[in-house]
Amino acid sequence: MVLPLGVSTLVAVALLSDMLLPRLQEEWTRHRARRRRVPEFSLDPGRERRAEQTARELLRSCVSDEEWAMYRALGLIRVWGRYPRAHAGGEYAYLIYPHKPIVAYEPQTGRLLGEHCVTFPDETRPYGSSRLPDSDDVLAKWMALTGDERRLIDEANMHMPGRQIDPAQIARDLWRLSRWEQARLRELAAELGVSAHTPES
Amino acid sequence: MKPGHGEVVIAEGDVKVPEDEARLLAQFRQQLDAGLWAAVPLAQEDGRREAMMVRSFDDVPRDAERVIFFPRAAGG
Numbered sequence: 001m002v003l004p005l006g007v008s009t010l011v012a013v014a015l016l017s018d019m020l021l022p023r024l025q026e027e028w029t030r031h032r033a034r035r036r037r038v039p040e041f042s043l044d045p046g047r048e049r050r051a052e053q054t055a056r057e058l059l060r061s062c063v064s065d066e067e068w069a070m071y072r073a074l075g076l077i078r079v080w081g082r083y084p085r086a087h088a089g090g091e092y093a094y095l096i097y098p099h100k101p102i103v104a105y106e107p108q109t110g111r112l113l114g115e116h117c118v119t120f121p122d123e124t125r126p127y128g129s130s131r132l133p134d135s136d137d138v139l140a141k142w143m144a145l146t147g148d149e150r151r152l153i154d155e156a157n158m159h160m161p162g163r164q165i166d167p168a169q170i171a172r173d174l175w176r177l178s179r180w181e182q183a184r185l186r187e188l189a190a191e192l193g194v195s196a197h198t199p200e201s
Numbered sequence: 202m203k204p205g206h207g208e209v210v211i212a213e214g215d216v217k218v219p220e221d222e223a224r225l226l227a228q229f230r231q232q233l234d235a236g237l238w239a240a241v242p243l244a245q246e247d248g249r250r251e252a253m254m255v256r257s258f259d260d261v262p263r264d265a266e267r268v269i270f271f272p273r274a275a276g277g
Contacts, residue, residue, distance in 0.1 A: 054207030
């Protein structure tokens, strides 16, 4: 009588433990989580905006007046390539956008050559965004391109045009850039008191 | 350059003053050891601007106004 009762009790305990143990463990974890000290983050919605403002000032102090005006008007900066032989002797240039791939193209024809995908992640941050402010990202690309084009292009992943940026968008940007340059030429010519004959496109 | 901050001044000094130079050198090495890239913005006489990437303190022109450190590029 005692033996069957003991065996039945053991089986019941084993079955119950299968059901109860996970719940007990969960409750214990929740209890510990409630007691754990949670670090306080001071949320500052203006922080990123102030960072961008600081970054814009730094960018402005580094690039030429023309490049700064280009960035303000169009949201991009064009940098000329320095190795003509790399593209069959023809001129080529890059379009730098914030947090988008660098686009290589031929200014004479508008033909897109490729997208160079590159980022500047801050690996030292334990939490939060590792993205640079927009203008800092542009400045980093500008410095790396004008300072050591080959090194940057070697670090970047090259893709065919259109992988991340719509070629139609780039075509529009090139058209806007062309119009902007014509207007700028006219302004400069007016300042100098000479007539500028630029073809309308 | 720092995410969430923009420009942060790490150190200032005159390289002609030995104590300042030693401090600037130490900071320079610390930034490069942390994996950052360093560049010196330059202005040409014709108005063009460009940067010079520097890999050692000796590469920095003595008359450079500033060295900008920024995260190393990685394929995106």
